[in-house]
Structure formats: structure tokens, C-alpha cells
Amino acid sequence: MARANDEIEAILQEYADLIAITGGDAFRARSYEKAARAIGGYPADVTTLDPKGLREIPHVGKSIADKIVEYLTSGRISAVEERRQSIPAGVRELIAIPMLGPKKALLLYEELGISSVDQLLDAVHGERLRDLRGFGEKTEANILHGIALMQKAGTRILLNAAMDAAERIVAELSGVEGCERCAYAGSLRRMRETIGDIDVLVAADASAPFMDALAALPNTAEVIAHGAKKTSIRTTKGLQVDLRVLPPDSWGAGLQYFTGAKAHNIRTREIAVRQGLKLSEYGLFDAESGERIVSSTEEEIYERLGLPWIPPTLREDRGEIEAALRGELPVLVTEEDIRGDLHTHTDLTDGLAPLEEMVAAAAARGYSYYAVTDHAPDLAMQRMTKEKTLAQRERVRELDRKHKGMRLLHGTELNIGPEGDVDWPDDFLAGFDICLASIHSHFNQSRDALTRRLVRACENPYISVIGHPTTRRIGKRPPVDADFDAVFAACARTGTALEINAHPERLDLGDEDILRAKRHGVRFAIDSDAHSTTHLPYMRYGVATAQRGWLSKDDVVNTWPLTKLRRFLRPSV
Template structure:
């Protein structure tokens, strides 16, 4: 599938076209193309082969031609022309706050500024303030922006990218260096949805060897500092990684300190002081004697402070410390509690793997069942199925179920909620399915009121048990639509409708980040609200279109844990028998 490549090319084209002062409609059209191609669920090259590119909404003849050029020869003519016209280094100037295409163009034509160094030199000389449309204030701002840029070498990245990188570093350290204990701390350990940098703590009898190795790992692009106990590097993916060697009897204190969050730690230190202790990254110390009273494990630190141990995902100072004081921290849901995946696509619609392949993967993950929830006919762009095809699919599922017993495949469907709140399949046919899921995939430009009304209607549909990707959010990008979440939660409470924590993560490598399409929807805040304020049940679905993506369940569980959910809040933590029982009952019971 080359969708991401194509989208990236159009992004490049849009940026250069903007710098070249091209018609703003054109630039907008390129950006729109980026958006629709990113969101396209089927390979764009298939559409190209069938001459159906212009069927994609937002792709006109001109764009279609450019897509064909790219697929044929790996580049777009207009892009090559622009590259000759505009030095590529100009693009990096757009990273400076306050510099848009228009200003960059002026800087280039008037002062010959081609890159960050040129910009810095001219700004320091005071040459920029005299340009039309700039002035002294702007020049100052540019210098400030340049400094900020210098301090901040890396951006936040989605956890789906940061965690695998951190894990691969951990495994090479385990293999090649004399580490004893090793822990990924920081916001990754808290399963935050975006990660600023990676913090790794180790204990070792040979700290210098570890530091030498870290600085020379193949992933290193730049070494920021290399010391006796701390080394910071930037990876080729532009992520900062700090590796610290700590003393074994401070390991718990360091884990606690470097896991954060900042607000959580501030509160913990206040509690320590009230109890005449001092808490830092080395341990918990008695204020009077200076004697260390805890530090080897996190548990003993929390214990000395009169608290239950708090799972990292909860450490955001959002009530967890008070709960721990009152022994009210419940056992959170764990990945191993998950007994099935609810939201899976197969080759029947736009998935890459067969039902049998998805099933084998599910079995290898220890699941007892899955729901195959392919798209219905209304979503032709995702190869949605007709009733006839669903019947064929049913036969295949029956055959597999006979073979794989006691494992069970359920036949679900992912319905599209239409603009009027109806779904894209006849109401009388919905009882054919074991379970109906529904979500918005089209007509997202409606007002908040209209979308809320639309989802409410689906919530009240007696056959629809689950609303998938309910809020239309895409990480690192604008939400696809707006919705009154309290309103729909309230409706769902009386209709007994379940909401999804969708953890679709398409980008498995950093290069694709520009064109990534990451969802954690519901997010942690809304998932917690669904449970605490409205008493709703949730479902965690990977929305996997391939066996590989089924492993993303852990990110959904991360959201659930950040939302303080326990096993009993999540329907796919039910075992097979409980789940069949749940399916057999009408929604209202």
C-alpha cells in the first residue's frame, strides 16, 4: 500500500507551492489530497489501476494526474519544477515560529536567506527589521524562535512510535551491556498518548561500559551528553533518549522520580515533608537524621508515605493520591485480562488478512474469541459488503468455528452512521449479525448539534450495541468532527449502548509520521468520564486491518488504565461464556 508515500509527496508539494506563492486554492487542494489519501482505507494503487482515482472525494483530475505520475515514475513533474525554483533548505525555515510562506519568500528574495544559519546571521545583524512587513518586534520574535528551536531538538511523538523504539533499545542494552535491572520510565511508563523523550533507568556494576555503548548504538544520530552515569542521545528518528545508571538501592526512588508526572511528584514531596521526610531521585530520607528510610523499590516509598502503590498510568495528580490515602486504588485492567478483539477487518472488506489469519493471531495472543466487523455496503470506498457477501462470510466463519472450537469467531458489522442518523444497511437485516457496531465515516462537516443528534439516533437503535471511534479524534491533528460528549454519554446510559476505545495505529515507523492516522478514541479523559460520571461499559478495539495491528491492543489497554478502568468495565475482558450471554440479551437488560 503506497498511500502514505503519496500523501507525503503531496505534503511536500503543498509546502513548496506555498513558498512559490502559488494560488492558495491549489495549495489547499494539495493539503486536502493529503488528508483524504491518508484516510483512505484501500491501496491507492488499486484505485489507480482501475482508473478510479477521481472517485475519491477531494481528488479532481489535476490531482489524479499527479498521483498517476508519482505511482508511475516516483515523482511529480510540478514538484520537480518547484524544487528547481525553491531551495529545499527554505522548508526548514517554516519551523521557526512566526515564519509563514509569505515571509520566508521575502527573506529569500530580499536578503538571500536560504536556511536557519542565514536567518540567524541576518537577524543578529539587524537586517531583517528593515524588510517590508517585518519591523523590530518581528526580528526579536524570530531570534526568540530560533533559540527555542535550538533548545527543543525533538517533537512529541505518538506512543505507538516511541514505545517500540524504547523497547528495541532496552533489548539491545540487555543483550550487549552488563545491565542488571532496566526500566523504561517517563511518560511511556504512564502510557501517555504522546511522548516527549525516552527515559531509561538501569543498574549495572560497570556503568562506564553501559555509557560507552549507549553513545555508540547504531540508532544514534547525535550525542548530547555523555557522562559517567547519564548519557543523552538523539536517535535517527529524532527522539531524545536519556539513559541513567542508578544505584540498586536507589532504583525505586529513581523509577518513581523519573516516571512522573511532575504534578504527581510535587504532591508526593509535599506529603513527604509533612511526615518529616525528604523525597528525591535517590530515596526517601528522614529529615532530622538524614538517614535513608526507603528507595530500593517504589512500593516501600509509597508505603512509608502512607499510600497504596499507585500504577504509573494513574500518576497525573487527578485524584489518585487521595484515593491511595484511602486505600481506594482498585486493580486496573491488564492486557492479559483481554479475552477478545472487537473490531477487526478481514479481506472481505478492506483488511489485508483473511479471517483465518486474524483468528490464528488472536489465538496466539491468548484470546478466546474475536468479532470480525467488516464494513457494510454503504462504505464502498472500504469495500463494504452486501447481504450476499455477509452470508458467504457467515459460512466461512461457521466452518472455521467448527474447526477451531472452543475458540469462537463472531460475525459483527461496522455500520456507517449516515447524515440522518440511519445506518447503511436495512434495519430488518441487522438481526442477522451477532453484534452491530456503528460509527461515523462520512459527512463529518456537519455541526456539533447535527452530529450529536446523529450519534444519539444510532445509540437508540436497538440493534447497535457499540459506538466505535465515538469522537472522531485523530492524534496530532484536528478532530474529524465535533460532538457533545456528555449528551451522547447520557443517551447511552439509558439505551445501554457501549462505547469503544479505538486504538487504530497505522504508522509503524517514524518516517510515516507526517501521514500518520492515529486514534485513541475515546481518549483517557473521556473514557474515565464515561465510567465515573455515566456508568457506561466500554470496549477496546484495535480496528486492525492486518494481523500485525492486532498487537496495538496494549495501547487501548493503556488508555483504559489511564481512565482507571477495571476488568469489569470492559466488555472484551469477559470470558467467552459471559460474552455469549451478553450478546444473547437485548440491549435494555
């Protein structure tokens, strides 16, 4: 289900890791990393490009282009295969552990003969790593946490990957003759950050054509079960898809039944029982007579239970039933409410597209305003300078005069240093329209140090937004260990917004942290953190995460008109 771009990004990133493990040239490894990221974020499908077109992708030269062609024609890259053979299989297994890294994995294999996760766990518990250079109690704790992250992730995939697969399947099944309705349900419709399997529903009089169509899809690798009411398949990417075909007049009941979390559904069924009713995927029935009362829409199911329609993103049994009964459900923020994106990057630092392309793509989304926030100089690998920033500002101002329907803001993403300091002095920060600040390093400081660091950034009068506040990367890096209730209180006190980073690998803040921060009175910014034009649509995942955190548009600063937003970004300092 993944784009060819994503597959090539993954294999080139693997090649970069293999080069690093085997002691290859660091510059060469870095060049493959850059090419991998550029291909993953490139808007055109690489399968449509000839070798010359491939070389037009940033960081892709002849050698890398040749490898891409080889992969597209044969499904393999011989150079990668050769590197794989030079690395013990066990080391490759260890590399998958978040926070371990290729060099440490190879050292564990060479010094202690560790070639599996189980052997590594035994070594940690036996305290056998502490004599190795670069290892200690802190490293052991990180390894254990990394293994836990990996095991917790299991076969779950990121939200965007599941959405891509589901939308393709829904499109395919919607075209089958006899389809009256088709949609995905389950945790995907609730927009959870990771998805274990995909539930797809079809409303039709006959089920067989849809069951056969699912089994025959090009990306179906295995048919797990094939029946009249339910068919389950596994895709070539290992994702399970469960299809159920419902009678058209049961559509609403089925959608309600297969969308809510188990705890939410238990609550709605309990309400039905108290009213002498029975709720199933086929409808709401009178418990005594068996007569069906309502079934065709979700709205009428909830209404007959004495509830307003509850948005799918809230159906987790986290107070939504009680709020609905009180008439206090929030009017959730929607993607249509978003007036602009306040955190984006260009190829001046680690983005993949030039300023003009990013601005044009943002304008095409209908935004009222758009901020360019490239990295500041303390992220040394980006090689930012004051001169580059000021030159970019002039280009932004020129483009702003041309885009009459969308105002451009020139900003920066600052780095929150170990002591809470940031890259530039106040007099230089005063020239930006917006300053975000984020943690990009020193993740393993003590809880007190990380808390002070974030609070100090909140107290900087020029910083309007804290970017990806917990720094987590889902399944790869855990959140930093800070007292976030203290951070939330500081944000509320100083009027600093917290970002909901919409990148599917981050979704940071997550929904539970949003709920806590909202109770402190914090404002939020939903941003794409786009590093290419293809990342701007990630906004939908940030909005969904905000909905799961019960946010309305008034809670989100980039739903505000520009005049109100400017007052927020630049209070008297």
C-alpha cells in the same frame, strides 16, 4: 528506529500525495495509497524480501516493487525526488497542515502566493481566502485548527513509535555487562498518547559502559550531552533519549521519581516532608539525619509514605493520591483480562489480510472469542454488498467449527449517517452477532446535529458499540464537536458500549473522555480495529488508555465470558 516497512509506507504515501497535487491520474494516486497501507501492515520485513516476494504483498506490482528495491539500496526513490522538485517547497510545508489537503494547498500557492504557515495565518486573519472557490469561514476555522494541531504536536511522536524505540534501546542496554536492571520511565511508562522524549534507567555499579553504549547505537544521530550520571542522544528519527544510571540499591526510588508526572511527584514529596522525610531519585531519607530509610523498590517507597503502590498509568495527580489514601484505587484492567477483540477487518473491505489469516493470528493470542466486523455499504469505496456479507458469514461459521478454543462472531462496522441512520434495515442487522457503528464522514456538522446523530445511533437496539466515538486522529484530525456528556448519558441509558479504539493514531476514546463517560455509568469495549495481523497487538495501547481512564475489567465488555457478552450484544429487541 522505525521498521523499513514504515519508512516505505511514508514515502509511497507522499508519492501518492504528490501525484494528486500535480494533477496526476487519480487511480494511480489511489494505487500508491493502497500499496503504502499494505506495506505498512505487512507482517514480514520488506528488507528480507526479493522482488518476487515484494510482489506478493497486496497492491504491489512490478513498478512499485522496483521503487521499493531502489529505496532499500539507495535510500531514495528517483520518481519521488522528481515529483518533489516540481512542487514548490512552501506547498509541501502547507500539505503538512491537518485538514488542508494537497489540492487546497496548491490552490493557495497559485492564487495567493502562499508558501508558508506564517503567510497562511496572515491570509486567514486578513480574510483573504474567502474569495477562493471552496473556501469560506468554515474552511478558515478548520485551517486554524489544523495549524494549532500541527504546532501542538511539535516533535512529539505517537505512543507506539516511542515504545518501539524504547524497547529496542532497553534490549541493547540490558545486554551490556554489569546491567542489573533496565527499563523505560517517564511519560512512556505512564502510556501517554504522545511522547516528547524517552527516559531510560539502568541500575549498575559503573555508568560509563552504558553511556558509551547509548552513544554508539546505530540509530544515534547526535550526542547532546555525555556525562557520568546522564547522557542524552537524538536518534536518526529526531527523538531525544535521556539515559540515567543509578546505583542498584536506588532502583525503586529512581523508577518512582522518573515515572510520575511533575504534579504527582510534588504530591508524594509533600507527603514525605510532612513525615519529616526527603524523597529523591536515590531514596527516601530522614530529613534531619540524612539516613536512607528505603530505596530499592517502588512498593516500599509508597508503603513508607502510607500509600499502596500506585500503577504508573495513574500517576498524573488526577485523584490517585486521595484514592490511595482512602484505599479506593481501582484494580485496573490488564491485557490478560481481555478475552477477545470485537472490531477487526479483513481484505473483504479495507483490511490487508484474508479472513483465515486474521482468525489464526487472533487464536495465537489466546482469545476466547473474536469478531470480524468489515465495513457496511455506505462506505462506498469498500464496495460491500449483502451478498458478500452473507458469503463471509458462511466462511466465518465454517472456521468457527474448526476453532474449538475460540468462538468466532460475525459482525459489521456500520456507518452512522448524517441523520443517525445506518446502512442496513433492522431485519438484516438482526442476523449479525455484533453491530458496531461509527462516524466516517460529515465531521463538520453543527454541534447539535452531531449530538443527535450519535444519540440516535445509541438508541438503535441492534447497535451494541459506538466505534472510535470522537473520530479523532491524533495530530491529524480533531474530535468532532458534539455534546459528549449527552452522548455518554444516552449510552448509559440504552446500554450501548463506547469503544476505546487501540490504534495508536486514534486511542479513541481518550483517557479524559473515559473518565467522564465512566461517571455516567457507561460500559466500554477495548478493540484493536486491526486492518492486518500486525495490528492485533495494538490492544496493549487500548488497555493502557483504559487504565489511564481508571477502568477495571468489570467496566470492559470484552473481558466478560462469552455467555455474558452475548446477552449484552443481543438483549431482547
